[in-house]
Structure formats: structure tokens, C-alpha cells
Amino acid sequence: MNTLTVIADDQNLCGEGPLWDPAGQRLIWNDMTRTLLYDYTPATREKRVIGRDLMIAAAALNKGGTLVVAGATGLYVWKGDKEHSLIADKHGGETLYFNDILADPRGRVYAGTVYWGAKGMEKTGKLYLFEPDGSARVLDEGIELANGLGLSPDNRTLYFTDSAARRVYAYRVDQKTGTLSDKRVFVQVPRGEGLPDGLTVDAQGYVWSAQWWGSQVVRYSPEGKVDRRIEMPVRQVSSVAFGGKEYADLYITSAAENFESELAPPGYDYKATNIGGALYHTVPGVKGKAEFVAGFGK
Numbered sequence: 001m002n003t004l005t006v007i008a009d010d011q012n013l014c015g016e017g018p019l020w021d022p023a024g025q026r027l028i029w030n031d032m033t034r035t036l037l038y039d040y041t042p043a044t045r046e047k048r049v050i051g052r053d054l055m056i057a058a059a060a061l062n063k064g065g066t067l068v069v070a071g072a073t074g075l076y077v078w079k080g081d082k083e084h085s086l087i088a089d090k091h092g093g094e095t096l097y098f099n100d101i102l103a104d105p106r107g108r109v110y111a112g113t114v115y116w117g118a119k120g121m122e123k124t125g126k127l128y129l130f131e132p133d134g135s136a137r138v139l140d141e142g143i144e145l146a147n148g149l150g151l152s153p154d155n156r157t158l159y160f161t162d163s164a165a166r167r168v169y170a171y172r173v174d175q176k177t178g179t180l181s182d183k184r185v186f187v188q189v190p191r192g193e194g195l196p197d198g199l200t201v202d203a204q205g206y207v208w209s210a211q212w213w214g215s216q217v218v219r220y221s222p223e224g225k226v227d228r229r230i231e232m233p234v235r236q237v238s239s240v241a242f243g244g245k246e247y248a249d250l251y252i253t254s255a256a257e258n259f260e261s262e263l264a265p266p267g268y269d270y271k272a273t274n275i276g277g278a279l280y281h282t283v284p285g286v287k288g289k290a291e292f293v294a295g296f297g298k
Contacts (some may be wrong), residue, residue, distance in 0.1 A: 002283070004230075006281075008047050010038075012279070015238055015276070016058065017032075017272055020244070020290075024040045024148040025042070026040060028059055035054060036052060047247065052081055058071075058099065059078070060103040061103060063295050069084070070100075075130065091136050098111050099146050103293060105155055105175065107293065110129055110130075110149055110178075114162065125145070130296075143162050145164035145195075148168075153204075155175055157172065166195060167189070168196055187224050202286050206219050208220065209240075212255075216232055236259070248283060250281070250284050253280075254278055256275055
């Protein structure tokens with residue numbers, strides 16, 4: 001059984017985007033609803049708010065010790081609070097509202113868009129690939145609720161979550177161009193479980209997927225079979241990331257704001273008190289792998 005420890009409990013309304021920064025030996029994550037960006041240094045147990053002025057849904061490491069961040073107003077190079085420059089907020093005349101992003105080995109960034117309002121999906125989103133010069137291509141479309149992204153250890157497979165469809169897709173990656181092909185359903189989450197949300201891939205090629213409304217993190221084999229479940233004390237589990245000096249630590253975000261939707265599992269109890277909001281840590285007994293560094297900016 002995995003022992004869970006609460007690292008920070010700020011009652012994040014929508015804690016998301018955990019990312020390990022090996023240079024700073026720190027974890028970065030956000031509360032996208034409150035437009036807060038945090039970091040936590042395990043060696044000192046110090047937690048800081050490092051950003052307040054930009055709605056950030058996800059981040060990727062970037063060259064020069066900066067970040068590439070994404071959210072409701074576009075994709076940015078982030079150097080610090082109130083120090084960010086726009087990469088893109090429109091493509092083909094469409095306003096870009098990003099959710100999750102992922103850097104690849106060549107410094108590019110995969111980014112999914114999502115268009116959900118008070119009444120649900122306003123229109124479908126797309127999966128983009130951004131080059132370091134800011135140019136972009138659409139790789140896939142018709143995505144209902146774009147979410148977690150991850151690469152296999154050999155970088156030949158990209159995993160991409162469509163939460164509303166309850167699916168994690170797998171694509172074959174052309175490593176030179178970043179182009180995707182041979183799309184297939186890697187995992188179809190049963191209706192009785194939560195929605196697949198953020199994900200990460202460990203050093204063995206297994207996929208770890210957080211389940212919103214599902215009170216768990218699920219580890220899937222490279223064949224898409226359930227290998228393990230980490231039961232969580234909260235319902236809205238949002239994302240996962242490996243970290244630490246040897247990537248032996250697993251960090252898990254959660255969300256305190258009670259989101260009601262027809263996508264919830266049948267009989268879901270919205271009046272329950274264990275919704276979420278804390279950042280958790282566990283040592284799962286397997287190791288993750290480092291995320292790639294994007295190459296944006298001068």
C-alpha cells in the first residue's frame with residue numbers, strides 16, 4: 001500500500017500541472033482558478049507562490065531556466081511574475097484556450113485546446129504542435145476535453161487524454177517532424193469510474209493517469225491494461241508527476257471546487273466533503289523520467 005503525505009494544503013480550487021524542475025530541485029504546480037503558480041522545494045520544505053497575474057493551466061520547462069506556460073489567454077514564455085511574453089493566442093483565426101502541454105526532445109511543445117463553458121462544450125478543441133519559432137500545426141481535432149499528455153521512454157508514442165470521451169489515445173510519433181499517425185484508443189475508462197485527467201509516463205513505459213471524480217490514480221501497462229491503483233482520500237484528483245533526484249517520488253494534485261457535470265459517474269455524490277484541494281506525495285516503488293526542455297525565446 002502506498003503511503004500518501006500532504007505536501008501543501010492551500011485548498012487549491014483547481015490544482016493542476018505538476019512539473020519537476022531538476023535544476024532547482026523543486027516541484028512547480030498551479031491553481032488555475034485562482035491564477036496562482038507555486039513551487040515546493042523538498043530539501044527545505046519551503047512552498048512559495050511564484051506567480052499571481054496569469055491564468056496557467058500547465059507548464060513545461062524551457063531553456064534558460066524559464067518556463068513555457070499555457071492557459072485561457074494563450075501560450076507564453078514565463079520568466080517570473082509579470083514577466084512573460086506571448087508565443088501565441090490565435091491560430092487560423094481561432095482563439096486558443098489551452099489546457100495541458102508537453103515539451104518534446106527537439107524543444108517543440110504539444111498543446112491541447114479546450115472550449116468548455118457553464119453549459120458544457122461550446123466547440124471541440126485541437127491538438128497543436130508549436131515550433132520554437134512560434135509557428136504551429138494542427139495535429140488532431142474534434143477533441144472534446146483535451147487533457148494529459150506524455151511520451152513513452154523511446155519517444156515513439158504520444159499519449160493524449162480526451163477526458164469527456166473517457167479516453168487516453170496513443171499516436172505514433174515521427175521524431176524528426178513531430179507529426180502523429182496511427183491514432184488508437186489506448187484506454188477507455190469505464191462509465192462507473194472518474195474521468196481520466198492529467199497523466200505521466202514512468203521509466204518502464206507505464207502510464208499513470210489521475211481520475212477526476214474517481215478518487216484514484218491508475219497505472220496502465222504499455223498494452224493499456226490496469227496494473228495498479230492508488231486510492232486517494234479525495235475525489236477530484238487532477239494530475240500526477242514524478243520528481244526528486246532519482247524521479248522516485250510521485251506528486252499528485254487535486255481540486256477543491258465542486259464541479260457538477262453530466263460527465264460524472266452515475267450516482268456521484270456532489271455533497272461529499274472529501275472533494276480535494278491538497279498536493280500529495282507518495283513513493284510508488286518505480287521511477288519516472290525527466291521531462292524535456294522547450295526551446296522558446298532568445
